[in-house]
Structure formats: structure tokens, C-alpha cells
Amino acid sequence: MSITNKITVKRAEIAVAVILALCSIALMIKSAENRITWNAEENMGAGFLPFYLSLGMLICTILTIIKFVLKRSPQSKDDTPFIDAVAFKFIAVTIISLVVLVLAIGYLGIYFSLIFFLAFYLRYFSEKSVAFITIFAITTPILTFLFFEWMLKIPLPQGISEPLFYPVYDFMYGGFSFAVKMIFIILTVVLPTALVFLTTRFIK
Amino acid sequence: METIGFLLDGIFTSLQWFNLALLIFGCLIGLFVGAMPGLGSVNGVAILIPITFIIPPTAAIIFLAAVYYGAMYGGAISSVMLGIPGASTAVATVFDGRPLAVKGEAMTALTAAAVGSFVGGTVSVILFTLFAPPLAEVALRFNAPETFALMVMAFATFVGLGGDDVPKTIFSILIGLALSTIGLDLITGKPRLIFFNIPGFLHGINFLVLAIGIYGIGEMLWTLEETKGKVQMSKLSVNMKEVGRAFGALKKTIMAMNIGSFLGFFVGILPAAGATPASLMSYGITKQLSKNSKEFGSGVPAGVVAPECANNSASTGSMLPMLTLGIPGSPTTAILLGGMILWGLTPGPLLFTQEPEFVWGLIGSLYIANFFTLVLNIALIPAFLMVLRIPFAILAPVIFVLCVTGGYAPTQSLHDVWLMLLFGFAGYILRKLDYPVAPAVLSIVLGPLAEKALRQSLILSDGSMAIFFDMSEKPIAAVIMYIAIVLLIMPAFGPLYRRLFKKKQPA
Numbered sequence: 001m002s003i004t005n006k007i008t009v010k011r012a013e014i015a016v017a018v019i020l021a022l023c024s025i026a027l028m029i030k031s032a033e034n035r036i037t038w039n040a041e042e043n044m045g046a047g048f049l050p051f052y053l054s055l056g057m058l059i060c061t062i063l064t065i066i067k068f069v070l071k072r073s074p075q076s077k078d079d080t081p082f083i084d085a086v087a088f089k090f091i092a093v094t095i096i097s098l099v100v101l102v103l104a105i106g107y108l109g110i111y112f113s114l115i116f117f118l119a120f121y122l123r124y125f126s127e128k129s130v131a132f133i134t135i136f137a138i139t140t141p142i143l144t145f146l147f148f149e150w151m152l153k154i155p156l157p158q159g160i161s162e163p164l165f166y167p168v169y170d171f172m173y174g175g176f177s178f179a180v181k182m183i184f185i186i187l188t189v190v191l192p193t194a195l196v197f198l199t200t201r202f203i204k
Numbered sequence: 205m206e207t208i209g210f211l212l213d214g215i216f217t218s219l220q221w222f223n224l225a226l227l228i229f230g231c232l233i234g235l236f237v238g239a240m241p242g243l244g245s246v247n248g249v250a251i252l253i254p255i256t257f258i259i260p261p262t263a264a265i266i267f268l269a270a271v272y273y274g275a276m277y278g279g280a281i282s283s284v285m286l287g288i289p290g291a292s293t294a295v296a297t298v299f300d301g302r303p304l305a306v307k308g309e310a311m312t313a314l315t316a317a318a319v320g321s322f323v324g325g326t327v328s329v330i331l332f333t334l335f336a337p338p339l340a341e342v343a344l345r346f347n348a349p350e351t352f353a354l355m356v357m358a359f360a361t362f363v364g365l366g367g368d369d370v371p372k373t374i375f376s377i378l379i380g381l382a383l384s385t386i387g388l389d390l391i392t393g394k395p396r397l398i399f400f401n402i403p404g405f406l407h408g409i410n411f412l413v414l415a416i417g418i419y420g421i422g423e424m425l426w427t428l429e430e431t432k433g434k435v436q437m438s439k440l441s442v443n444m445k446e447v448g449r450a451f452g453a454l455k456k457t458i459m460a461m462n463i464g465s466f467l468g469f470f471v472g473i474l475p476a477a478g479a480t481p482a483s484l485m486s487y488g489i490t491k492q493l494s495k496n497s498k499e500f501g502s503g504v505p506a507g508v509v510a511p512e513c514a515n516n517s518a519s520t521g522s523m524l525p526m527l528t529l530g531i532p533g534s535p536t537t538a539i540l541l542g543g544m545i546l547w548g549l550t551p552g553p554l555l556f557t558q559e560p561e562f563v564w565g566l567i568g569s570l571y572i573a574n575f576f577t578l579v580l581n582i583a584l585i586p587a588f589l590m591v592l593r594i595p596f597a598i599l600a601p602v603i604f605v606l607c608v609t610g611g612y613a614p615t616q617s618l619h620d621v622w623l624m625l626l627f628g629f630a631g632y633i634l635r636k637l638d639y640p641v642a643p644a645v646l647s648i649v650l651g652p653l654a655e656k657a658l659r660q661s662l663i664l665s666d667g668s669m670a671i672f673f674d675m676s677e678k679p680i681a682a683v684i685m686y687i688a689i690v691l692l693i694m695p696a697f698g699p700l701y702r703r704l705f706k707k708k709q710p711a
């Protein structure tokens with residue numbers, strides 16, 4: 001019996017309810033770091049609202065658990081797997097690759113991390129050719145860069161790859177004419193595409 | 205007459221080239237987002253809102269409203285062609301749209317959907333223009349107690365009318381509110397709920413982080429699981445003869461259009477409802493009132509028109525409380541409302557007097573967007589069919605890239621991206637266990653506003669909660685509060701009522 005079959009909807013329901021109850025208690029304890037009282041003389045303490053909101057959350061989770069024990073909720077009678085094995089692979093790989101992506105963004109910077117993320121994801125899930133995947137994985141970060149850094153002027157994290165972008169910034173904010181910049185933009189997208197295309201042809 | 209003047213100004217505002225370009229672009233993105241299985245208006249708006257920070261608020265709202273609108277049209281495309289609702293708002297469109305496509309009348313279904321959407325959109329925007337100014341005038345007299353009472357009612361509608369498991373719905377509302385209290389306390393200035401002393405929590409949790417997490421990451425995980433990347437498309441022949449025949453079939457759907465437009469609008473106004481229940485209700489009522497109700501489900505154009513009319517009408521309806529009261533009528537408008545705060549506007553009736561260009565620009569743009577979306581929708585059907593052939597394995601990573609960059613851009617901190625991932629995973633798991641996620645998004649947007657209104661009211665009343673229930677002092681607040689209480693206790697009486705009702709029936 002595989003793991004995915006063992007995790008039934010029933011078990012997931014009670015496990016999640018218990019985890020949420022524990023989280024609510026943790027929130028209550030955290031809220032109590034501030035004053036949680038409120039009376040006519042003093043104003044509402046900073047912890048008052050979060051404390052009673054999390055108390056409410058705790059009561060709701062307890063009600064969910066009671067409904068589960070009394071078998072009053074549909075989930076409490078459901079012995080089907082919470083997730084089937086095929087879907088589990090999709091979800092698990094997606095979640096892990098996203099976590100690795102965000103970890104990598106902090107170190108490698110977003111643009112290089114995206115290249116690896118896209119290449120891996122497409123290679124793993126799609127049946128596209130290596131040429132297509134390479135072009136896709138390279139052009140998407142370039143378009144992201146042009147959109148965020150050039151159009152919106154929002155810098156995205158670059159990690160250790162930051163020095164590589166200095167010449168690009170010099171060019172972007174240098175005294176070049178609009179036409180030169182446009183040609184540059186087109187080339188940054190077209191050149192890698194052409195390069196990959198030619199290389200794959202050559203290899204064949 | 206004054207309204208007509210404002211409306212004309214609004215239409216001219218939305219016809220300025222920059223606004224018009226964004227409007228058409230928004231309609232196209234909306235149609236695309238709506239047509240993709242798994243993505244709906246709320247996902248499109250949540251993912252795209254970070255990129256609207258550099259344009260003026262009026263252009264931004266016109267753009268996002270067009271996305272919202274376009275998605276209502278676009279949802280029908282995949283409902284008909286793939287048999288998978290393009291968005292939850294188009295679930296009811298599958299009931300008759302898919303059988304029509306199977307019979308080889310896909311073009312009739314798509315035309316019926318587009319025309320139905322157009323009629324629903326137009327009727328509702330006219331109702332909107334008539335209702336909004338007087339409602340805003342009434343709302344101008346609202347103070348903190350009335351505002352707080354309205355927000356309690358918005359939360360109570362989820363419990364009373366949401367139809368989901370009650371403890372889970374309340375949990376969802378409370379967790380949204382609790383998350384919104386993270387950061388500095390607005391009265392005492394003390395830091396609250398700074399977990400592990402991470403400085404990122406000091407500026408609070410931006411609603412966008414939760415919205416993109418749930419509606420971007422969470423929704424993609426959900427769709428990956430549902431479709432596993434594979435879909436089956438119907439055949440379609442597009443020619444003018446088909447379109448002509450489709451228009452002929454629409455003559456029999458006038459009743460469905462009426463029901464859809466009016467019902468949709470009023471259901472849309474309710475905070476808990478939005479376009480999904482509106483379309484389902486409209487389908488159900490049209491079916492019951494129809495002479496040939498037995499044919500529903502086997503592919504009748506009226507069965508496509510009713511829900512499509514209603515979802516567009518509801519999407520306009522849900523903007524009415526957003527603009528006039530500062531209370532969103534649907535998850536998408538909750539995100540738009542949060543956007544308005546980020547753009548530096550104060551949602552509520554004052555918008556009508558302080559930002560007429562914004563309000564009327566939006567209303568005017570709805571008239572224009574309706575027309576453009578109808579034309580684009582019918583003209584671009586072949587293009588959308590190509591889009592639907594894009595494998596999900598390619599679309600998903602692109603959406604993830606948009607989510608990660610969109611989660612980072614507003615505050616430029618990786619802390620928010622981590623939180624977004626966390627909310628995405630948690631939202632996915634909770635949604636699988638029937639915890640409704642929309643109330644959490646609504647309450648994280650309304651949380652800070654509700655807290656401010658509550659604490660201002662309590663300062664007014666020297667700390668007495670009686671201010672919300674005093675019929676002689678604050679009659680409006682009291683009435684709203686009592687309605688909210690009725691809504692809150694309604695689910696408790698549901699089983700009781702059913703038990704009594706069942707006993708009366710012969711066994």
C-alpha cells in the first residue's frame with residue numbers, strides 16, 4: 001500500500017484540524033505578549049483583538065474536531081485517498097521546485113534561478129524538444145528583466161549575479177537613442193533564440 | 205441629469221487613448237485568463253495587480269475591471285470546448301454548453317454565451333449607473349459605527365448564505381482577520397505577532413501576498429491535480445452561417461436573459477455571493493420557469509445564456525458595494541478594493557465626490573469594455589482555441605514566474621515571497637478539505653478597515669459596545685447589526701427547519 005493511499009481524506013481532515021488548533025493556541029500565546037485586556041478605563045490592549053480572534057479560531061477548529069468525532073462532516077466518513085498517486089507526483093515536484101526556486105533567488109538572483117527552474121520544470125512535465133525548452137527558459141527571464149527593470153523600474157533580486165548586470169544598466173540609463181535601445185531589446189530576445197536553434201540543427 | 209453628465213465624462217475618460225489601449229489589452233488578457241481552465245477573474249486580477257502600481261489609479265482600475273469583465277466572457281470558451289469550466293463562474297455554462305458542443309453546435313453555444321454576457325453586462329451597468337449615486341449619497345452619512353456594522357454584515361453573509369461548513373467558514377474569516385492584525389498596532393503603535401522576531405512582519409502582511417498565494421500558487425496546484433495536464437477539445441466549425449443560425453436561436457432565450465441580468469446584479473451586490481452562485485442560481489431558476497425545463501442539460505441555448513448573463517451582471521453588481529460602501533461584493537472586488545488602498549485611494553462613498561474621474565472613468569469603461577469584449581470574443585474564437593491547446597505544463601511555470609515576481613515587486617522582499625508560497629500550499633490543502641478560502645481574502649483586506657472603524661466607534665462611545673445596537677442613537681448601524689446577527693444564526697436553524705419540514709411530509 002503506497003503512502004498516498006494511506007493518507008485518506010478522513011485522516012487528512014483530523015490532522016489538519018489538530019494542526020490548526022495548535023496554530024491557534026500558538027497565536028493566542030504570541031498575542032498575550034501584549035496586553036490583552038480591555039475595560040472602560042483603559043483602551044483596548046494591543047493584544048486584545050489578535051487574542052480573541054485566535055481564540056475564535058481555536059473554537060472553530062474544536063467544533064470541526066467534534067463534528068469529525070460525531071461523524072457529522074462529509075470528510076469524517078471519507079476513506080478515499082486525499083490525493084491520488086499521479087497527482088501527488090505533480091504536486092510534490094511542483095512544490096519542491098518552487099521552494100528550491102525561491103531559495104536560489106536569494107543566492108543566484110532571480111534571472112538565473114528562473115532559467116534553471118523553467119528548464120527543469122518543462123523537461124520534467126512536458127514532452128517538448130530540448131531546443132524549445134532552452135529558448136523558452138532563456139527568453140522568459142529576459143522578458144521578465146525588460147518588463148520589471150526597464151519598463152516598471154522595479155529591481156528584482158540579483159544575488160551574486162548582480163555585477164553581471166552593471167553593463168546592462170549602464171546601457172539602459174546611458175545616453176543611447178530610443179531606436180538603439182529598441183534594437184538591443186529585439187536582439188536580446190532574438191539572438192539567444194537563433195543561437196539555440198542553430199546549435200540544435202548543427203548537432204543533429 | 206447630473207448623472208448623465210458624469211457618465212459622459214466617464215465614457216470620455218475611458219476613451220482617452222492610454223485608457224482605451226489598456227481597456228482593450230485588459231479585455232484580451234481577461235478573455236485569455238477566463239478561457240484557461242483553472243484561471244478566473246480573481247486569479248487574473250490577483251496576479252496582475254502588482255504591475256498596475258506605475259500607472260495612474262484610473263487607468264489601473266479600468267485595466268483590471270476589463271480583465272474582470274473579459275474573464276466572465278472567456279470562462280464560457282473552455283466550458284463549451286473542453287467541458288471544463290474556465291473559471292468557477294462558468295461552471296453552470298458547462299451544463300448546456302458542453303452538450304451543445306458534443307452535438308456539433310459549439311458555435312451556437314459560444315455565440316449564445318457571448319451575447320448573453322453582453323446583455324447581462326449592459327443591463328447591469330445601466331442598473332449600476334442608476335443605483336450608485338443615490339447609494340453613495342446615503343453612505344456619505346455613515347460614520348465609524350455604521351462602517352463597522354456593514355463589515356460585520358459582510359462577514360455574516362458568508363456564514364449565512366455561503367453554504368459551506370459553518371465552523372470552517374468562520375475559521376477562514378477569523379484567520380484572515382488575525383493575519384491582518386500582524387504588524388504595528390494602529391492606536392498604541394506596539395508591534396503585534398512578530399513571529400520569531402523576523403523584521404519582515406513589522407510592516408504587516410500585505411493582502412496581495414495572501415491573494416497571490418491562494419489564487420495564484422494554490423489554484424495552479426489545484427488545477428494541476430484536477431487536469432494532470434491533459435484536456436480533450438471539441439471540434440468547431442466557424443463560418444458566418446453558423447453565427448447567423450446561432451443568433452436565430454437566441455430569440456427563445458429572452459426570458460433567460462431577463463432572469464440572468466436582474467438576478468445576477470442583485471446577487472452580485474451581496475458580499476458573500478459574487479458571480480459563481482449568481483450563475484448557478486440563474487440557471488436553476490430559468491430551468492424551473494421554462495416551459496421545456498426537461499430539455500435543460502441536453503443542450504439548449506437558454507441554458508448557456510442564463511448563467512453567462514448572470515455572471516457578467518453579478519461582476520458589475522459586485523462593484524456597486526465596493527465603490528459606494530467600501531465593502532467588496534466578490535473575491536475579485538476584494539482584491540480590487542485592496543488595490544485601491546495601495547494606489548492611495550480611500551474606498552467608500554467619498555470617492556464619488558473626491559475622485560469623480562476614477563469612479564466615473566470606471567463606470568464609463570464598463571460600457572465600452574462590454575462592447576469591445578463582445579466583438580473581440582466572437583472575432584477571436586479561433587485564436588482562443590489555439591490558446592487552449594497550450595499544454596498546461598508550459599502555462600503553469602509561466603504563472604509561477606508571474607506569482608513569484610508579483611509577490612516580490614510590491615514590497616521588494618523575499619520574505620513576502622516565502623509567505624506567498626506558504627499561503628499557496630496551505631490554501632491548496634485547506635481548499636481540498638472544504639475550507640472556503642474566499643472569506644480569508646476578503647477579511648485580510650477588510651481587517652485593518654474594520655479594526656479602525658471598531659476602535660474609532662469605541663472611542664466615540666467610551667468603550668461601550670452598545671453603540672452598535674442603540675436604535676435611537678445609531679439606527680442604521682443597529683439595523684445592519686441585527687441583520688448580521690440573523691445571518692450569523694441562520695445556519696443553526698437550517699437543520700431544525702429541515703427536520704420540522706421533513707416531518708410534515710408523508711413518509
